[in-house]
Amino acid sequence: MGIEDSGYDSVKEIRMFHSTLVSTFRTGKTKDIAWRKWQLKQLWWLVEENEQAIVDAIKGDLNRPGFETYLTDLAGIRKDILYHLDNIDTWTADEPVGDSFIAKRLGVARIRKEPLGVVLIIGAWNFPVLLVLQPLIAAITAGCCAIIKPSELTVACQNLLRDLVTRYLDPTAIRVVCGGVDETTKLLELPFNHIFFTGSANVGRHISTAAAKSLTPTTLELGGQCPAIVGRSANLERAAKAIAYSKFLNAGQICLAVNHVFVDAAVHDEFVKRLRHWSQQFLHGEQKITTAIVNQQNWDRLSSLLQQTKGTVVCGGGQSDELCRMEPAVVIGLDMDDPLLVEEIFGPICPILKSDVREACRTIKSKDYPLALPLEYQDVITDEKETVLDNTNSGGVTINDVILHAGFPGAPFGGVGEVDMATIMWFDRLLAFRYPPYSAANKAKMPKTKATFKRGETIQDQRA
Ligand code: NAD
Numbered sequence: 001m002g003i004e005d006s007g008y009d010s011v012k013e014i015r016m017f018h019s020t021l022v023s024t025f026r027t028g029k030t031k032d033i034a035w036r037k038w039q040l041k042q043l044w045w046l047v048e049e050n051e052q053a054i055v056d057a058i059k060g061d062l063n064r065p066g067f068e069t070y071l072t073d074l075a076g077i078r079k080d081i082l083y084h085l086d087n088i089d090t091w092t093a094d095e096p097v098g099d100s101f102i103a104k105r106l107g108v109a110r111i112r113k114e115p116l117g118v119v120l121i122i123g124a125w126n127f128p129v130l131l132v133l134q135p136l137i138a139a140i141t142a143g144c145c146a147i148i149k150p151s152e153l154t155v156a157c158q159n160l161l162r163d164l165v166t167r168y169l170d171p172t173a174i175r176v177v178c179g180g181v182d183e184t185t186k187l188l189e190l191p192f193n194h195i196f197f198t199g200s201a202n203v204g205r206h207i208s209t210a211a212a213k214s215l216t217p218t219t220l221e222l223g224g225q226c227p228a229i230v231g232r233s234a235n236l237e238r239a240a241k242a243i244a245y246s247k248f249l250n251a252g253q254i255c256l257a258v259n260h261v262f263v264d265a266a267v268h269d270e271f272v273k274r275l276r277h278w279s280q281q282f283l284h285g286e287q288k289i290t291t292a293i294v295n296q297q298n299w300d301r302l303s304s305l306l307q308q309t310k311g312t313v314v315c316g317g318g319q320s321d322e323l324c325r326m327e328p329a330v331v332i333g334l335d336m337d338d339p340l341l342v343e344e345i346f347g348p349i350c351p352i353l354k355s356d357v358r359e360a361c362r363t364i365k366s367k368d369y370p371l372a373l374p375l376e377y378q379d380v381i382t383d384e385k386e387t388v389l390d391n392t393n394s395g396g397v398t399i400n401d402v403i404l405h406a407g408f409p410g411a412p413f414g415g416v417g418e419v420d421m422a423t424i425m426w427f428d429r430l431l432a433f434r435y436p437p438y439s440a441a442n443k444a445k446m447p448k449t450k451a452t453f454k455r456g457e458t459i460q461d462q463r464a
Pocket of ligand 1: 122123124125126127131149150151152179180181184185198199200201202203204206207221222223224254255344346371
């Protein structure tokens with residue numbers, strides 16, 4: 001398909017967008033706090049007034065049930081916009097330097113926060129709207145201009161984002177570039193002040209190499225394996241439900257989804273029984289709808305892993321249909337050398353390994369640091385929680401649930417360096433609305449995030 005046919009931007013357009021943004025940044029327009037607040041509010045209305053269009057685009061690209069989009073892409077963006085609006089004045093204010101009374105009193109030295117310049121945001125397909133708009137919120141708050149490059153695999157979302165961003169946001173400062181590898185390679189030849197990339201580690205290496213040529217700083221949000229640990233003392237019902245959910249939501253195509261589970265031998269059989277139950281229960285609800293695997297290539301990859309595994313597939317797998325759906329699969333009786341565990345699975349397959357907490361920690365430590373580590377325990381038998389926290393490194397730990405540690409505004413998110421941790425014993429009931437099968441009741445029970453400002457506010461209103 002030629003560039004003209006694909007809706008991708010030509011090299012000429014890409015260069016033009018970039019030079020417009022560079023010129024805008026030089027005028028100082030985006031440094032104005034009023035401009036930043038105005039653009040954050042415009043982004044809010046972009047989401048609010050086009051909620052259904054976003055749900056439909058993601059359904060078109062991934063066959064994702066609408067409720068999952070409300071819960072993930074849309075809720076995440078809304079929460080972040082309000083959090084940034086609440087904090088922008090504090091975050092952008094000068095900070096006095098030095099602890100001494102005189103230094104503080106006289107304000108002799110202070111830190112002034114300056115925007116970096118023009119930034120590039122490259123997104124992945126699994127949360128095609130969230131993964132580009134969330135970093136955009138941060139870029140706007142910081143006073144930067146931004147080019148967004150959504151994933152070309154989610155075509156409907158890519159096209160919708162181009163249309164909405166052009167209509168709602170300041171086109172002299174924020175632009176969407178549509179394209180695949182060729183267009184992204186051209187973009188990477190241009191000078192940026194920061195690159196924010198979400199995607200696979202392999203492509204992350206290309207981005208890093210390209211950025212190194214101009215010493216451009218990067219933030220790389222990559223994939224990896226996230227193992228869960230189920231200790232002897234775990235509440236098996238809750239553990240199985242949460243883990244089955246992480247493989248059902250977005251068909252397990254989540255960087256924070258459980259990749260595989262270490263289960264203490266004493267509770268292995270009962271855990272597998274409960275996991276099978278919940279996997280089937282979620283699947284065979286009223287609607288029988290699951291998110292699709294993004295494309296045939298990925299469906300074939302997952303299917304081939306299920307054929308190669310030396311373990312036993314006790315449920316799921318299933319046949320591909322025209323929508324590339326796959327029933328969540330549970331695999332037992334395998335070890336760490338199994339083909340299923342060589343790379344991040346990124347799909348609805350859940351391998352189970354027999355291992356006590358200490359042995360699981362040793363195995364986890366011998367591999368790359370995971371992005372997330374869910375732990376299920378009750379601590380009546382041994383101090384399982386402290387054993388895991390003391391003996392593993394990961395980007396974040398969710399205790400007695402999955403994924404949720406990433407949902408707390410202000411908590412660090414990312415690979416190893418800063419670890420965020422959430423102990424979530426009592427959340428399950430509060431968040432019961434999240435579980436499939438989905439019906440209108442799920443959305444009705446979901447907490448609403450409301451705007452704290454009125455529609456139609458202009459940049460002048462922000463200055464008042
Ligand atoms: P990907 O790396 O294939 O693609 C990501 C982006 O890079 C896309 O916009 C794509 O157009 C671009 N790209 C692809 N090849 C390129 C190349 N050779 N040069 C320049 N750009 C190129 O990733 P994906 O398949 O879209 O997403 C899945 C991966 O993303 C998984 O590994 C997942 O774990 C990871 N992920 C991580 C996070 C996180 O926050 N850490 C979040 C979501 C997804």
